[in-house]
Amino acid sequence: MTDRLSATLSALADPTRRAILARLAQGEASVGELAAPFSISQPAISKHLKVLERAGLISRGREAQWRPCRLEAAPMREIAGWLETYRRFWEGSFDRLDAYLKDLQKGDPDAPRS
Secondary structure (H helix, E strand, O other): OOOHHHHHHHHHOOHHHHHHHHHHOOOOEOHHHHHOOOOOOHHHHHHHHHHHHHOOOEEEOOEOOEOOEEEOOHHHHHHHHHHHHHHHHHHHHHHHHHHHHHHHHHOOOOOOOO
């Protein structure tokens, strides 16, 4: 079984699914409305929606004949938390590089040389 983070990242790997999520960020929409901007079949859109639903990124409701899709943002928070660790790593790396370059510009004899 795939863990939730892997399922979310896998679902986000496809540009069509990212476009669907961007549309749903504006509000709920039917499958037909979601399919309109794409030159793929409605069954293909439905397959994309199933992937997004399995990843927990969307939910589908039922209101009479209308079956709206809604964005579910909780899995994105999980990704943001996971990425935060790496953001701190890169910021630390850039801060160390910046300090090193400043030392080199000052002509600091203790600056490490490669």
